[in-house]
Amino acid sequence: MLKLHNLSKVYRTDEVETVALDNVNIEIESGEFVAIMGPSGCGKSTLLNIVGMLDSSSSGDYVFMGENVAGYPESKLSNIRKQNIGFIFQSFNLIDELTVEENIELALLYHNIPANVRRERVAKVMDKVGIAHRAKHMPSQLSGGQQQRVAVARAVVGDQAMILADEPTGNLDSAHGQEVMEMLQALNAEGTTIVMVTHSPAHADYARRTINLFDGHVVTENLRAAV
């Protein structure tokens, strides 16, 4: 699916140079469920942003589905992203002005899909995450767990091959957290590649492989036997 080769990311301000990622080499196969762990500031989110093409690397290669996208312009990255990658955030990032249905539909809006097809697919995915009864609600009327389910639905409605989840359970209580994890697991079982940043070892256990980062380096990679 993707391969990072000697990838580095350096943030520069006037006086300070911060190395967020230092010669990272990671390979993720199609259909994998990978958890990325590490203490705050170790570069987890930076890594996820680069993988998700929301940020670009300072040096090194990023081969995504056989294409080296490092150095691609924003518009090209945007195109690859919208075809292949879905995002789930800790803070859900739903649009307050749109209903559940419309928030999910947003992910199809920039794909040139006819409205009736969009509606069908949104309905289907809402059923799948169990939020159909809340279709016309606004995000502010939902619980955190429900909001994150909407976010998951939004991430997958476009049939994205890969989902990047940045602490998807960080704002949720344990019951809701588990619910979301089970949903991700089910998606993975259907073949979606999942890359998840998490602080929770318990939730990392859902993944088949855990990559531990520390100060911008990959320190360990643990492969788990299938659960």
Added chain:
Amino acid sequence: MYFNYLKTALRSLIRYKLFSFINIAGLAVGLAACTLILLFVRDEFSWDNHWDRAEDIYRLETTLQFPIGSDRLSAFAPDPLKDIFFDTFSEVEDITRYMEGSLSLRMEGDVFLQRGLLADPNFFDFFDLEFVQGDATTAFQSMNNVVISERTATNLFGDSPALGNTISIRSQGEFRDFTVTGIIIDPVPDTHIQHDFIIPFNRESFVGSRWFTEDWRFMYRSVFVKFAPGTNVDLVRAALPGLVEQHRPKPEEQAGQESGRNMLLHLVALTDAHLKSHASTADPDVLFGFVGLAFLILLIAVANFLNLSMARTSHRAREVAMRKVVGASRSQIAQQFLGEATALALISMIVAFVLVELSLPYYNEFLTAVVELDLVTGPGVAAGGVLLVVAIGLFAGSFQATYFALLKPRDVLYSNMSPDHSTGKLRTVLVVSQFTISIALMVGAFFVNKQTDYARTLDLGFNPNGLIVVAGTNGDRSDTFKRRLLENQQIVAVGRSSDVPTRGSEDRLTMRPVSGEDLVTLDGLPTDPDFFRVYEIPLLAGRFLTDTEADLLRTREGDGEFRSAVNVVINKSGAALLGFVDPAAAVGQTIPTNLTQTRYLESTIVGVVDDFHFDSARDVIRPGIYYLDERRQSEMTVRIDRRDYDAGILALEQAWRETFPDQVLSYRNMTDLVEAQYQTEDQLSDMLFAFTVLAVSVSCLGLYGLASFSVERRTKEIGIRRVLGARFHQIALMLLWQFSKPIFIAAAIAVPVAVYLVTNWLSGFAYRIDVGALPFAFVCLVAISIGWITVASHAFRVARSNPVEALRYE
């Protein structure tokens, strides 16, 4: 996709109701104010352009130049010019003339005073007045026909038919019967050709008819020339001095050189008659000033709109970031925000047009005009409005569009940083600009208002209270009328003169100063002996003129021959101009004066009166000379005892009925005449004030918006300050200071500019207020107070809030 944009935009508007209201209302009020001003200005510039072939019609006007002193400008021209024009210029298609005046109309015993035109027979061919009844071609077939306007028909005949009926019109002292042969629509307000009825000009009905139409010295008629289409009028203009030289009798050939030394002819476009003629009723410079005001208000409104749109950035950043994450391209994001701003601006325009429609009745009443927002009949306004508003929308939207197009989703989705740091500076600049304009406008409005008030408090030099000016008292019954008036104890004094204060005098007389220098010009005024007593004008030296033979300009016997030596009174300025060290020094001096226009009469100064305003109070008082000419005392001024005013008016009416039973009594209060001088300036001053209030309000909306969003952004900082021990008042003061700064900067920019403009404007007044520092300080204080009131609620709310809540917010 666009439906989704619309949905998001609408819901965002609804969610931030107050904000949306401020945003739309600010622009709408600005646009409405701008529209109202421009409609007024457009109306002023479009006077008389409704006539058929208005662009080919010119009015012939004249300037009489005197060797010294001011020229005499007239919107009339001598009658002989008609034939001369036809003979000289082949381009002339037609010429028509009319004389206008207030004439008495009698209908079944009732007498009405109406405005009449005594017009040439071709008047209706020349001006395409619409006939409701009757026919333009036959209306003037007889000299005894009259064409009346619809309102006159209603006034005189009510519902019964007017056509073919008879009306008596008093002209030159007697009533004559006229047959109604036409009814025309009422004149529109924005034409200077106003009338209630029109009759054919009949030379025979004027005493001394020959001189009336053949003499260059008499100008009583408006003369209109219609040129062939495409005529180069400048070439005609160039030929005018030669034409005067060739045809105008030299002063020595024509007895009585009433006509001045030199005559200039002017061809004034009919459409310029209102603004750029010798009878202008408005000042184009003032109108351009108002266009400037409209532009400034628009600028404030646009700055406001832009500012508030950008303030909302933080609220929309997450949405935009998410849109980008799911694949929106830069251009799609840009389109969304350009479209949103344009739509918002268009909504504002619709609201603005509604506001304009709602305020037009009051506006028209205030302006005594019929300004219309003709969106349907004149699509130019609508199209112009849409274009302007789309431009505003695209301009305002472009800032947000650019900002969001370049926004990195990562910055919003992963950081606590407020995304609108970069727009903060620009927004402060906008608020500073708004307040700069507002403060300058406030200073301007303040001084215009003060100056207008000041003009009103100026000492006129006479006491206008209780003075009544009665028109139409010339003729042999005048003495009887005066005697009858004075029989009443409420009537304090009665005086006569050829003109009355506020209207200016016609005579310009030349005298030689005692030093023997060049001749000087004084404004002359024929009066009667009681004139100064009626007006309560103080005598500084010598005596007033009396009813004795020695004081008269003409002998009472025979033809009223001029006497060879006369006594005159001059004013203080006159004495100074003639070189006397003080008024007393002038008394008893004899100076030759061209009182007869052909001869210099030995004029002995018997008295000097104090200066008094005879023209506009805005003008400087001119040197004046006063003499008794019993043939030129057509205006009668009556002083009524203020304590018994109503009884005085009753006595006046009674005396009139007894003396002039067949005429309408027409009188005006001198206080009204004085007041009328200030009316236009008052009106413009009020207008400036009203629009300044609007401009300041819109600026405050902008500041309010800025404050509300800025305070929200600083919630966390304030929470931390509170946790660290900052007191309520420290926080409140800190915030107040933050919003005072832009106003202080604005004041620093606005005040020097305002000082320059105000000083410049005031220099046009002979009597003007001082430009002190105090008003500026006052206006700045007002601006800062308004600013504080606007932001205080935010500051206090945040300063009082629970710091824990504030910190949890992020």
